[in-house]
Amino acid sequence: MDLARLSGDPSSPVETPPVRTWERAREIARTTPGHALPAVERDLPDALGHALAGDLTARADLPAFDTAAMDGWAVAGAGPWRVRDGRVLAGDRAGPLAEGTALGIATGAELPPGATAVLRHEHGLVDESTGILSERAPTPLTAGRDVRPRGQECRTGQLLVPAGTTVTPAVLGLAAAAGWDRVAVHRRPAVELLVLGDELLDTGPPRGGRVRDALTPMLGPWLRCGSEPLGSHRVPDDAARLRDAISGSSADVVITTGGTAAGPTDFLHRVLAELGARLLVDSVAVRPGHPMLLAALPPTADGRSRWLAGLPGNPLAAVAGLVTLVHPLLSRLGGRADEGAQRLTAAADLPGHPRSTRLLPVAVRAGAATALSHDGPAMLRGLARSDGLAVVPPGGLPAGATVEVFAVPHPW
Numbered sequence: 001m002d003l004a005r006l007s008g009d010p011s012s013p014v015e016t017p018p019v020r021t022w023e024r025a026r027e028i029a030r031t032t033p034g035h036a037l038p039a040v041e042r043d044l045p046d047a048l049g050h051a052l053a054g055d056l057t058a059r060a061d062l063p064a065f066d067t068a069a070m071d072g073w074a075v076a077g078a079g080p081w082r083v084r085d086g087r088v089l090a091g092d093r094a095g096p097l098a099e100g101t102a103l104g105i106a107t108g109a110e111l112p113p114g115a116t117a118v119l120r121h122e123h124g125l126v127d128e129s130t131g132i133l134s135e136r137a138p139t140p141l142t143a144g145r146d147v148r149p150r151g152q153e154c155r156t157g158q159l160l161v162p163a164g165t166t167v168t169p170a171v172l173g174l175a176a177a178a179g180w181d182r183v184a185v186h187r188r189p190a191v192e193l194l195v196l197g198d199e200l201l202d203t204g205p206p207r208g209g210r211v212r213d214a215l216t217p218m219l220g221p222w223l224r225c226g227s228e229p230l231g232s233h234r235v236p237d238d239a240a241r242l243r244d245a246i247s248g249s250s251a252d253v254v255i256t257t258g259g260t261a262a263g264p265t266d267f268l269h270r271v272l273a274e275l276g277a278r279l280l281v282d283s284v285a286v287r288p289g290h291p292m293l294l295a296a297l298p299p300t301a302d303g304r305s306r307w308l309a310g311l312p313g314n315p316l317a318a319v320a321g322l323v324t325l326v327h328p329l330l331s332r333l334g335g336r337a338d339e340g341a342q343r344l345t346a347a348a349d350l351p352g353h354p355r356s357t358r359l360l361p362v363a364v365r366a367g368a369a370t371a372l373s374h375d376g377p378a379m380l381r382g383l384a385r386s387d388g389l390a391v392v393p394p395g396g397l398p399a400g401a402t403v404e405v406f407a408v409p410h411p412w
Contacts, residue, residue, distance in 0.1 A: 017279055017280065017281060017282050019282075019283045019284065019285055019290075020281050020283070020284050020285065021284070021285050021357070022284055022285060022286040022324060022356075022357035022359075022391070023357075025281050025284040025286075025292075025294075025324055025325060026324055026325070026328050027328075028280050028281055028294065029280075029281070029294055029309075029324070029325040029326075029328040029329040029332075030328035030329070030331070030332050030338065031332065032280055032294070032296070032307075032329070032332075033305065033307070033329065033332045033333050036051075036053075036186045036332065036333060036334065036335035037186050037187040037188070037189060037252070037333050037334065037335065038186070038187055039053035039054075039184045039185065039186055039187075039335075040053075040184070040185060040186075040187050041182045041183070041184050041185075042182060042183060042185055043181065043182055044172050044175055044176055044180065044181065044182065044183065045172070047167045047172065047175075047182075047183050047185045048167055048168075048169065048172060049166065049167060049188070049225075049226075050166070050167050050185035050186060050187075050188055050334070051163075051164055051165065051166055051167070051185060051186050051334050051335040051336040051337075052161060052162070052163050052164060052165050052167060052171075052183065052184070052185055052186075052335075053163060053184040053185050053186050053335055054163050054184050055159055055160075055161070055162055055163050056159075056160045056161040056162075056165075056171070056174070056175055056178070056180070056183065057157055057158060057159055057160060057178075058154040058155065058156055058157060058158045058160055058178045058179070059156065059178050059179030059180060060156055060178060060179045061150050061151040061154070061155055061156055062151070062152070062153040062154045062177060062178060063148050063149075063150055063151075063152060063153070064150065065110045065111070065150050066110065066111040066115075066147055066148070066149055066150050067108060067109065067110060067111065067147070067148040068088075068105045068106065068107055068108065068109050068111060068118045068146065068147065068148075069107065069118065069146045069147060069148050070107055070118055070120045070121070070146040071105070071106055071107050071120070071121050072104075072105060072118050072119045072120040072121045072122075072123070072124060072146070073102040073103060073104055073105060073118065073119045073121075073124055073133055074088065074094075074097060074102065074103050074104075074105040074111050074112055074115040074117075074118055075097075075101075075102045075115065075116065075117055075118070075119050075133070075141070076097040076098060076099050076100065076101055076102070076114045076115055076116055077099040077100055077116060078100075079100075079102075079119075079133065079134065079135045079141065080132050080133060080134045080135070081100055081101055081102035081132070081133045082100060082101050082102070082131055082132060082133070083101075083102050083103070083104070083126055083131050083132070083133050084097070084101050084102065084103045086103060086104065087103070087104035087105065087106065088103060088104065088105045088106065088109040088110070088112065089106045089109055090106055090107070090108035090109045091109075092109060092110070093110055093112075094110075094112040095112060095113075096112060096113040096114045097112045097113070097114040097115050098114065099114070102119070102133045103115075105118060111147060115147075116143045116144070117141055117142065117143055117144060117145040117146065117147060118145060118146040118147055119133070119135060119137070119141055119145075119146075120137070120146060123135060123136055123137035123138075123141075124136065124137075154178070160174055160175075160178060161174065162337070163335075164335060164336055164337035165337060166226075166336060167183070167185060185335075186333075186334050186335030186336075187334075188226060188227050188228045188333075188334050189226075189227050189228065189251075189252040189253050189330055189333040189334055190227070190228045190229075190230050190250065190251045190252045190253070191223050191227040191228065191229050191230065191251050191252065191253045191254075191255060191330070192229075192230040192231060192232075192233070192249045192250075192251035192253075192254050192255070193216070193219055193220060193223060193229070193231070193232035193233070193255050193256075193257070194232070194233055194235050194242075194245050194246070194249075194254060194255065194256045194257070195213060195215050195216050195232060195233070195234050195235065195256075195257050195258070196235050196236075196237065196242065196256055196257060196258040196259045196268075196313070197234075197236075197237060197257075197258050197259075197265075197313060198236050198237045198265075199211055200212070200213040200234065201213060213234075214315045214380060215257045215313075215315060215318055216232050216234075218315065218318075218319075218380075219232075219255070219257070219311075219318065219322065220232050222322060222408070223255070223326075226327070226330045226331060226334050226336060227253070227330050227334070230249075230250065230251050233245065235256075237259075237265040237267070238267075239267040239270060239271055242256075242259070242267055242268065242271050243271045243274060243275065246271065246272075246275060246297070246308065247275060249306075251306070252304070252305075252306060252307070252333060253306070253307050253308070253309060253326075253329060253330065253333070254297070254306070254307070254308045254309075255308070255309045255310075255311060255326060256268060256308065256309070256310045256311065257311045257312070257313055257318050258311075258312070258313030259310065259313070260291040260292060260293055260310045260311070260312055260313075261291045261312075268293070268310050269282075269293075272295050272308070275297065275298060276298045277295040277296060277297050277298065277308065278295060278296045279293060279294075279295050280294045280295060280296060281293055281294040281325065284324060284325075285355065285356040285357060286320060286324060286356055286357045286358070286359060287353045287356050287357070287358050287359070287377075288312070288314065288316050288317035288320050288359065288376070288377035289311075289312050289316075289317040289318070289319075289320030289321045289324065289359070289377070290312075290356065291312050292309075292310060292311055292312055292317075292320070292321035292324060292325060293308075293309070293310040294307065294308070294309050294310070294325050294329070295307065295308045295310070307329060309321065309325045309326050309329065311325075311326070312377070314377040314378040315377075315378060315379070315380050315383075316361075316375065316376065316377050316378065316379055316380060316382075316383055317377040317378075319383060319389075319408065320359045320389070322408075323359065323389055323406050323408065324359075341391065341404035341405055341406045341407075342364075342388070342404070342405045342406075342407070343402055343403070343404055343405075344364060344367055344368060344369045344390075344402070344403055344404075344405050345367060345368045345369070345400060345401070345402060345403070346368070346369055346390075346397050346398065346399050346400060346401045346402075346403050347365070347368035347369060347370040347399065348370060348371070348399045349396060349397070349398055349399050350362075350369070350371050350390060350392045350396055350397040350401075350403060351371065351392070351396050352392045352393060352394055352395050352396030352397065353392075353394060354394060354395065355394050356394060357391060357392065357393060357394065358391075358392040358394075358396075359389040359390070359391060359392075359406075360372075360375055360389065360390045360392050361375050361382035361383045361385070361386035361388075361389060361390075362386055362387065362388060362389070362390040362405060363385065363386060363387055364387040364388065364405065369388075369390050369403055369405055371390070372385055372386055383408070386408070387405070387407070388405040388406055388407040388408060389405065389406050389408065390403050390404070390405050391403065391404040391405070391406065
């Protein structure tokens with residue numbers, strides 16, 4: 001294919017990739033980096049949001065000792081029991097219990113040696129005159145009742161969470177409980193967002209032929225999911241300014257919005273050619289968002305690889321590009337496991353494009369996906385009410401068919 005727009009020279013034939021299917025475009029974005037970014041060690045709080053660079057294993061049995069699961073009495077053998085003075089609280093240790101004796105105990109406290117069960121507070125009655133504890137439980141007390149035995153959750157060395165898992169608050173808690181202070185995680189890719197266009201307003205309603213910038217407030221938070229944003233910057237419709245912004249960026253991934261087509265102010269292809277970039281994806285058979293692209297930028301002076309994802313300027317089309325190219329690329333660079341899509345049932349017919357994949361905002365209820373209105377490339381009403389984007393093959397899907405739905409990530 002002769003795309004003279006890449007070089008600005010009509011006599012210069014430039015080979016570019018063919019139009020990619022949606023599936024192939026995602027695969028290229030997912031695999032083209034080859035390897036994740038290097039691993040670094042982080043203190044637990046600082047690891048939040050990163051992907052584990054290695055398996056998280058238990059450094060201790062959990063629980064580390066037999067533990068009371070309820071407030072009550074630790075008892076030894078069959079009742080009734082003679083109550084010993086004192087009470088074991090969490091963090092305390094007590095001496096051995098003799099057969100036929102009991103000792104008050106709090107939830108989370110270590111069972112004394114010799115204890116065989118915990119009798120809940122509400123299931124026991126102490127005769128104050130004799131100090132004898134009797135059972136009044138609805139069922140007879142059995143050995144091990146209301147005891148969390150040592151190693152119930154895991155044993156030392158056991159796999160807890162595999163490499164590639166995103167470190168969530170729950171993973172942080174598990175790592176701490178299992179004895180970790182620092183964990184190895186992949187560095188998250190640094191990302192810079194360049195929003196192109198002279199027609200964009202930052203405040204107020206559309207006016208004077210100009211429209212409000214919906215991309216910066218929408219894409220910026222989404223990019224916090226899996227990356228280290230370096231900020232967003234407005235770039236006017238000027239080829240030289242665009243070239244300077246891309247070449248001067250220190251980001252691992254530069255993301256642009258607009259300028260991917262062949263209009264009078266669409267300079268992105270020309271600028272990429274001038275910079276010596278290599279196009280990996282140039283247009284995808286998907287609606288909305290087909291004029292999206294992915295390019296490998298020339299390496300930095302220290303040999304670091306860089307990429308550029310060019311998203312269309314229409315808001316929903318830009319989100320389609322985010323799901324198609326950006327998220328797979330950032331996941332690979334950040335060492336994340338591929339989360340894939342949910343497989344759901346179409347609650348009603350899902351309309352498709354005659355020749356291209358369609359990404360359709362849908363609501364999900366009880367495992368079924370329903371198409372939402374206001375799904376044009378420049379519209380956001382459907383997306384704002386959606387639970388994700390359904391991947392509808394060419395020609396559409398009938399009610400009852402299985403459909404893949406990609407969740408648009410939430411940065412909170």
